[in-house]
Amino acid sequence: MEERAIYQLSHKSSSLRQGEILTGVIQYKPVVSELLQKEQELSFDAVLHPYAIVVTQDCDLDWDYRARQTASSQPSKLLNSVILCEIATAREIRDTADDMNSAAWKLVVSHRHERFYFFEKILAECEIEQEGLPELTADFKKVFGIDAATLYRQIELGVVTRRTVLASPYLEHFSRRYHSFHSRVALPFQYESEREG
Numbered sequence: 001m002e003e004r005a006i007y008q009l010s011h012k013s014s015s016l017r018q019g020e021i022l023t024g025v026i027q028y029k030p031v032v033s034e035l036l037q038k039e040q041e042l043s044f045d046a047v048l049h050p051y052a053i054v055v056t057q058d059c060d061l062d063w064d065y066r067a068r069q070t071a072s073s074q075p076s077k078l079l080n081s082v083i084l085c086e087i088a089t090a091r092e093i094r095d096t097a098d099d100m101n102s103a104a105w106k107l108v109v110s111h112r113h114e115r116f117y118f119f120e121k122i123l124a125e126c127e128i129e130q131e132g133l134p135e136l137t138a139d140f141k142k143v144f145g146i147d148a149a150t151l152y153r154q155i156e157l158g159v160v161t162r163r164t165v166l167a168s169p170y171l172e173h174f175s176r177r178y179h180s181f182h183s184r185v186a187l188p189f190q191y192e193s194e195r196e197g
Contacts, residue, residue: 007126010162015065019166025049051087081145090135127164140181
């Protein structure tokens, strides 16, 4: 069997990486009905993301991490949010996504469906917990941001676990697909071809 380096171990003592898969990310969302009520303390709902992948660029993550490590931090280098894309197990996406028949699923697995990105099974030796991860699928419509300090604190407390990072050129492939989906242009009408005969 041909050896392929799709994934590499996460490094716990470094900045987050673009293409890093995390588990157990908790996003805090304000309760919308309380937003306009004066003199009431705002409450938050905790949303658990069992799997997520970091989308923020490596250079920004590096600057932010270095600024957080120094006593004389440079506010201009700090990120206010880390952008993540929600991931689910491939089985969950296959079973719950709208219009996901076998033909559409074949497009997902072969990376020809513009909305989804398929990750093959992650072997135990390729992820830091040495447990392995099932086949996963990112949904490019499900993007969220978390305050960088909050995310690093969740990692520090062991709430969030850094698992694995996409290796090059798989990282660039994921990044190109993600950005292509988010830069698409909606047309008011589809092009039509004159029918022959």
